[in-house]
Amino acid sequence: MNGLTVGYLAERNARIQPDAEAVVQRADGERTETVTFEALNRRVDRLANALAERGIEEGDTVATYTGNRVETIESYLATMKLGALPVPINHRFKAGEVSYVLEDSDATLCIFGEAGRETIAGVHDEFDSPVEAYLYAGDSTPAFAADYETVRDGASTDPVEIVPSRTDEAAIMYTSGTTGKPKGCVLTHDNVVQAAENSLYEVNLSRDARFMVVTPLFHIAAFGLFMMSFYVGGTTILVDDFEPTSVLSVLEDESVTASFMVPMMSRAVLSADPESYDLSKFEHYMTGAAPSERSLKEAIIETFDCNLYDVFGQTELSPSTTMLRPENALERPDSVGRPIINVEVKVVDETGDEVETGETGRIAYRGPTVFKEYYGMPEKTAAVFDDGWFVSDDLVRMDDDGFVYFVGRADDMIITGGENVHPAEIEEVLHDLEGVDEVAVVGVPDDQWGERVKAVVVPEGEAALTESTVVGHVEANLAGFKKPREVEFRDELPRNPTGKVLKNELA
Template identity: 55%
Template sequence: MSGLTVGHVARRNARKFPDQEATIHRSDGRRVSSYTYEEFETRVNRVANGLSTLGVGAGDTVALYMKNNVETLECFVGAMLIGARPVAVNHRFKGSEVRYVLDDSDPTVAILDSFGAETISEIHDDPLVPVETFLSVGEQPPQFTTPYEQFLEDASDAAIDIVPDRRDQAALMYTSGTTGRPKGCRFTHDTLLSLATDGVYEGDHLEPGNRHLIVTPLFHVGAFVPFVTNLYVGGTTVVTDGFDPERVLQLLEDESINSSYFVPTQSRRLLSVDDVDAYDLSALESYGTGAAPSGAELKRDVMKTFGTDLVESFGQTEALATRLPPERTIEKADSVGRPSLNLEMKVVDDDGNRLPPGEVGRAAYSGPTVFDGYHNMPEKTDEVFDDGWFVSDDRIERDEEGFVYFVGRADDMIVSGGENVHPAEIEEVIYEHPAVDEVAVIGVPDETWGERIKAVVVPDADATELQAADIISHVEERIAGYKKPRAVEFRSELPRNPTGKVLKTELE
């Protein structure tokens, strides 16, 4: 063994914290299951031994097509113990999308739950699906599957030799596929544990016994990495499937949650609960956010309402890049923070030349927290790496203190009247309007300007009188006039892909 792996962390916790709760599953307002670290290790060993019996070994993949549950966490670690790579498939994907990921990642074993049973039933015997054994979590498993608990019962709980070292591949996480087919990002144990140290020492300040709630889906790095981080410190991980704001608030109170992560849309829904102040959230110490712009007003509301530190993070599946420290949240409300502890970052032009502070360019990353390349895509991997630096399509700028400001995706740029306009900047301003729940800014063809700016707005539920002129004047008062929307469309919701990202290609 060379260096610490995720499997070693789980085994260490069973020795140091045997009676502490390791995992808890909450659903429909109640506990479905919970396991101590000693019990978690036993179940993880059974997963590892059971997979070995099925012929899974180092370098193989194991697919997980489930909503959030503790079985997913067990399978993450159990597969890693024997050097296999878990692949969490987006549970919102439909048949053709699931088939693509399974074909690309090539697992011989897949675990599904009752939620995914219908989709898998449609494709399980498809020639493109390489899976030989299906395991099923929950009641009424499909006939072609083996019940997960039976699989565990039949497997040995003996401790096994942990075969990988920290430089070996540990997991595949697929991108959302907003610009084509989802890409499988390779993570090593070193990547995951380096990300964990980032989380512990920058912003979150987690300690043994920390109780972390995961409400975002585990197929996403925004949930998977916090699980590894909480495991790293010997914390209790609470998972829940689905998002109901009242139930989440009650769960935060009932389970004395110390830390959690919410995307901005979830934050707005939590804040909209009528009696939000009635919940006892005194245990909550760290409130994470990211994945989309929050806006200064939302950040202030979260900190005031929940009485907690707010830690904003920024990045993508390939590289979780920056954190905004809580003590600078208000002062630097428009920023997404500074580069994380284990990451180097620079801003480059389209030719790869480093740009000085204040200039907009592409974000480039280097360090142990950057992904290890794309699975089955060597040409794409070579395309995005330049002399060891991963060069992203995210456009950013940095100030003299090194704080990063997200400007937009390279392919989102609007060119209006010869001026480059970044939608993210306008979206940030519109989000500050108290009557706006969600917004997406796009460019639409215009004979005079080339492109004109359009804002697609989802009003707050109580904003019955919001007008287009209100949005336009709100923007014009705060940033340059050429950046104001020339058109505003109101919708009840924004189109999203299965990962939850807004599909701007479907807005016109």
């Protein structure tokens, strides 16, 4: 073996602390499954052997369409041990979207659970796909699939020969696809392991850590959180469906020490009477995937009496890139922090030259967590790399102290009357308007201006907001061409499962 791989971590943990809890699965207010490190590694070896019996070998791809369950972790680890690549699929995708990912990733085997039974049946019956075998984790196995548990438990327990090198491919993680079809990011074992090491340096977890994962494991952010916990030998508590009071119960019952919640989760939990629960063990609160305004940060810190970390990144970086640490959370609440260890950052213009401090540009990265390539997209891969740097579509600015401020996405930019407008700047101003709970700014076609600025606002409670109030507040704080020319009020914003606003549904 050349270097530490994900599969080796499973064996190391089983050897060092065989009887410690590795994964706890929670549902309906109770534990539904608890697996020790020794049992997990044994099950992973069995599943890996079962996959090998079905023709899976190094370089193959195995799709998973499952929730936050033990089988999901087992599937990832077993596939990686073989040198094959797990392909997690958003379990809210419909049949056509799932079929796209299966075909795009060349998956020859698909593991799915009860929540995805109907969708995968639709894929099997209605779409052509490269999948040759299905494993079903649940009751009443469909005729076209084999029972996951029977297949796993009937296989050999012989140790699997682990993929030999950190530089080998480990997984294909798909981007969120908020503005188009998702792209498959090929991550290596080095990417995944180094990302865990980087985050652990910034957030000091120990073997006593009890990490609740409530964001979906098909996303690199949640898998990265699991890897942090797994790397140090902590316990991972899986919660499959987000429900505020259930989350608070899990935090109390399981003596959770760390977790990650996107801002919309944080707002919901803060509204669910958290003071009624014993959360004294909860020390590390991580957030990200969407902006958290100062008032939300203040409420989290005051309510949970915890260390708050605001994390920024993307799938291509495995995923974390910058972090606003607890000591800066309220000093620079609009910032996404400084680059984390082992991640180099610069801000560049369209030609690839660095911009002046304080100017807006694309954020570019270099380091061991940068992904290998977009699967099957050599031209797209070449287009995003410049002399060893991955150049993102995220627009940021950096201050004199090295703090990064997210401005928006290059493909979100609104060009109105020849002027460039960054939605995040307007959203930041509107978050300071009393009565605004959430807001998203988009560009919509306009015959006169090319595009006009549209603000979609979610009022707070019974707040009596008007279009003129919203427009006037922006006009009082920003240049006139940045003011919304259209305001829409909604009860909620459309989001993907990781909390990112689906702006394409608002335009």
